[in-house]
Amino acid sequence: MEIDPFIFRLSIFILSIFIGYYVVWSVTPSLHTPLMSVTNAISSVIIVGAIIAALAGLSDNIFETSNIFGFLATILAAVNIFGGFLVTQRMLQMYKKKKK
Amino acid sequence: MSANLSAIFYLISGILFILALRGLSSPETSRQGNYFGIAGMIIAIVVTFLTIGNFGTGFIYVLVILLIGGTIGAFIAFRIPMTAMPELVAGFHSLVGLAAVFVAISAFLKPDAFNLGTVGNIRFASLIEMSIGAVIGAITFSGSIIAFLKLRGIMSGSPITFKGQHYINLLLGISIVVLIFYLCKTQSDSLFWRIIGISFLLGVLLIIPIGGADMPVVISMLNSYSGWAAAGIGFTLENSALIITGALVGSSGAILSYIMCKGMNRSFFNVILGGFGATDQTTGGDKSKEQKPVKNGNADDAAFLMKNASSVIIVPGYGMAVAQAQHALREMVDVLKKNGVTVSYAIHPVAGRMPGHMNVLLAEANVPYDEVFELEEINNDFANCDVAYVIGANDVTNPVAKTDPQSPIFGMPILDVEKSKSVLFVKRSLSPGYAGIDNDLFYRDNTLMLFADAKKMTEDIIKSF
Numbered sequence: 001m002e003i004d005p006f007i008f009r010l011s012i013f014i015l016s017i018f019i020g021y022y023v024v025w026s027v028t029p030s031l032h033t034p035l036m037s038v039t040n041a042i043s044s045v046i047i048v049g050a051i052i053a054a055l056a057g058l059s060d061n062i063f064e065t066s067n068i069f070g071f072l073a074t075i076l077a078a079v080n081i082f083g084g085f086l087v088t089q090r091m092l093q094m095y096k097k098k099k100k
Numbered sequence: 101m102s103a104n105l106s107a108i109f110y111l112i113s114g115i116l117f118i119l120a121l122r123g124l125s126s127p128e129t130s131r132q133g134n135y136f137g138i139a140g141m142i143i144a145i146v147v148t149f150l151t152i153g154n155f156g157t158g159f160i161y162v163l164v165i166l167l168i169g170g171t172i173g174a175f176i177a178f179r180i181p182m183t184a185m186p187e188l189v190a191g192f193h194s195l196v197g198l199a200a201v202f203v204a205i206s207a208f209l210k211p212d213a214f215n216l217g218t219v220g221n222i223r224f225a226s227l228i229e230m231s232i233g234a235v236i237g238a239i240t241f242s243g244s245i246i247a248f249l250k251l252r253g254i255m256s257g258s259p260i261t262f263k264g265q266h267y268i269n270l271l272l273g274i275s276i277v278v279l280i281f282y283l284c285k286t287q288s289d290s291l292f293w294r295i296i297g298i299s300f301l302l303g304v305l306l307i308i309p310i311g312g313a314d315m316p317v318v319i320s321m322l323n324s325y326s327g328w329a330a331a332g333i334g335f336t337l338e339n340s341a342l343i344i345t346g347a348l349v350g351s352s353g354a355i356l357s358y359i360m361c362k363g364m365n366r367s368f369f370n371v372i373l374g375g376f377g378a379t380d381q382t383t384g385g386d387k388s389k390e391q392k393p394v395k396n397g398n399a400d401d402a403a404f405l406m407k408n409a410s411s412v413i414i415v416p417g418y419g420m421a422v423a424q425a426q427h428a429l430r431e432m433v434d435v436l437k438k439n440g441v442t443v444s445y446a447i448h449p450v451a452g453r454m455p456g457h458m459n460v461l462l463a464e465a466n467v468p469y470d471e472v473f474e475l476e477e478i479n480n481d482f483a484n485c486d487v488a489y490v491i492g493a494n495d496v497t498n499p500v501a502k503t504d505p506q507s508p509i510f511g512m513p514i515l516d517v518e519k520s521k522s523v524l525f526v527k528r529s530l531s532p533g534y535a536g537i538d539n540d541l542f543y544r545d546n547t548l549m550l551f552a553d554a555k556k557m558t559e560d561i562i563k564s565f
Contacts, residue, residue: 005338006225012340013331016347019118024352027124029449029474032356032456033185035124036323039349040192042117042137043330046199048110048148049337053206054165055158056213066209067158071165073202076195078169079176084192085138086177091185091460092134095127098468 034091041084047077101150107340109147114344116140121348127469144341182464183421186319186453187251193322194244200237200329201296204230207336208292214337220287226336227287231280233332234292235299240325242303247318250307251453257312265309266373272302310371313418313495315453316360317371324353356455363449365501365511394530397548399560402489402524405548407565409486411442413478415515416458417451419492419527423554426465429491432558433467435565444481445472446515448496479516488520492554494527498539507537523547526557 027035053070116136123133145166149159180188207214207230208222216226249255276298283291310318331346361368406412414433420426433443445467451458462472482488490497497517501509517523518541525547532538541547550557 006335009335009338009340009343013335013343013347016114016344017351020121020348020351021355023118023121023348024355027121028126029359030447030456030459030469030472031124031127031130032359033189033454033460034130034456035121035352036189036319036356036455037185037192038120038124038134038137039323039327039352040189040196042120042141042345043196043326043349044199045113045117045141045144045341045345046196046203046330046333048144048339048342049203049207049333050199051145051148051162052152052214052337053203053210054162055152055154056206056210064210066206066213069202069206069209071161073199073206074162074165075169076199076202078166079173080192080195080199081141081173082170083173083177083188085134085141086174087180087185087188088134088137089131090177091182091463092127092130094182094460094463094466095130095469096463096466097127098470 031092031095034088037084037088037091041081041088044077044080044084047074047081050074050077101147101153103151106147106151109143110339110341111344113140113144113147113341116143117341117345117348121352140341182460183424185460186315186457187248189454190244190248190251190319190322193319193326194241194248196326197237197240197242197244197322197329200326200333201234201241203333204234204237204336205292205296208289216336222287224284227284228280229332229335231283231292231295233329233336234296235276235280236325236329236332238296238299239303239306240322240329242300243307243318243325244303244322246304246307247315247322250312251315257315259311260308265305269302269305272298272305276302306372309373312453313450314364314371316450316455316457317357317364317368319454320353320356320360321372322353324350324357327351327353360450360455363513365509365513392543394542395545395548397524397550399550399557399564401548402550402557403561403564405522405524406436406441406487406489406561407439409441411444411481411485412436412487412489413482413485413517413520414443414445415488415490415493415497415517416445416447416462417491417493417496418453418457419494419554421452421457421461421492423492423556425491425553425555425558426461426467428555428558428562430462430465430467432562435562439565443471444478446475446478446482447472448475448493448515449513451493451496475513475515482516482519485520486522488517488523489526490517490523491526491558494532494539495537497541498537500537500540509537517541518544521546524550526550526552526554528553 050073117140120133120137123129211222279295327349334342500507501512501514
């Protein structure tokens with residue numbers, strides 16, 4: 001009997017939750033704010049779906065409702081990607097060790 | 101690009117995201133971690149374009165839009181002051197939520213583009229997945245907007261409660277489930293719009309009863325939601341990068357919420373159901389009316405005490421962020437260090453308005469991170485310290501959390517400021533903290549109250565050295 005591909009995706013999902021659990025517990029508390037901004041930035045990988053939505057159906061008419069929603073989602077995700085990674089970088093630059 | 105090859109690249113980008121979080125285990129590796137994250141994102145975007153494989157006008161439009169969004173994002177990232185970080189993160193969460201809703205709508209309107217079936221004939225599993233993505237996305241969006249407004253001070257931070265609130269939320273939740281069930285049966289788009297509308301409403305109702313100082317939990321929770329929304333969309337699109345990322349972000353936010361709740365010794369449900377600090381504290385109100393003597397000091401007294409101390413511990417709180425006092429504070433510490441005083445900083449897990457808020461502000465003021473300690477690391481040192489300088493913190497130092505089982509903050513871990521030889525409290529007035537309870541420490545013999553704005557007082561102390 002064949003296994004539904006959904007089960008494979010579910011396995012990836014559940015294993016990733018476990019990875020997330022252990023990785024996040026090892027994050028030092030002083031970096032919890034950068035953790036939030038970087039998780040925010042990476043969750044914008046939803047832009048993958050936004051791009052597909054924007055370019056769906058193509059050629060005939062790019063400005064169908066579904067494409068417009070795709071474009072809107074793309075711009076939101078793009079704000080988030082650049083904003084999220086850059087603000088994280090800005091914060092991390094500030095963490096310095098004592099000058100000896 | 102073939103579907104199999106692109107799936108492998110999406111997996112690689114998912115792994116890079118894991119490494120990005122892993123990097124945050126120490127400040128030294130964190131910057132490298134951020135580059136891993138950026139690399140993962142670039143791979144995901146490029147692979148998506150290659151998989152679609154159409155580089156016509158539509159592609160140009162998308163590129164232009166990417167650049168516009170990117171410019172806006174970069175502009176915000178460089179301009180935002182560090183004290184505004186909590187509202188920035190809340191605002192960014194709302195964008196992820198709304199993007200998830202839009203992608204779900206687009207997939208519903210044109211399922212063939214996503215390989216989900218045809219209009220009016222979308223696979224059940226896909227319908228459920230995209231509904232879950234849209235529902236959580238919508239809740240994240242409207243909830244984050246409310247959190248943003250509260251943090252920004254546009255909306256009052258006090259909890260908004262009304263009778264039957266929780267039943268209404270429960271009812272809305274149930275109706276969403278029922279509507280999704282009917283959506284699967286009828287595939288009607290009016291139902292889909294209704295589901296999204298109700299979710300927006302639910303997001304608002306979930307966040308309004310939660311008070312300002314519980315925002316660390318709210319932000320972490322919304323962080324978690326934005327992850328689950330992304331994972332829901334990931335299942336719809338059969339995309340492993342999204343599924344992995346969604347799971348990572350979801351569990352990260354959940355862990356942070358847990359840490360924040362533990363820092364307040366309150367259950368997650370107690371925070372979520374809200375209303376904390378709004379209920380009139382009848383006991384506290386009566387007691388504080390009887391005038392207890394307070395030792396009132398000025399900058400000269402504080403300067404004298406600290407200069408002659410051998411060790412000082414600084415306890416920053418939200419008040420420091422509000423007054424933007426972190427730079428003045430660092431200058432003060434520099435002077436103290438020149439005088440041979442040992443200085444360290446003690447951070448309570450829920451100090452400020454988001455996890456790690458104080459650490460970022462101190463880092464901004466060039467405080468080396470190895471002088472900043474967490475509660476467990478430093479709590480025993482208070483007994484051997486001469487002066488504790490409490491700047492803008494209150495409830496997290498209140499010894500009542502250990503002694504009075506009736507107190508709403510009983511059992512909350514506190515910084516043992518009371519054990520130090522003398523305590524300097526920079527505060528604007530004697531008003532009780534967020535929890536609405538009087539702080540015993542104000543009336544102790546070894547406490548000196550410094551009534552002023554945190555920044556102004558710190559600057560005055562520097563002048564008095």
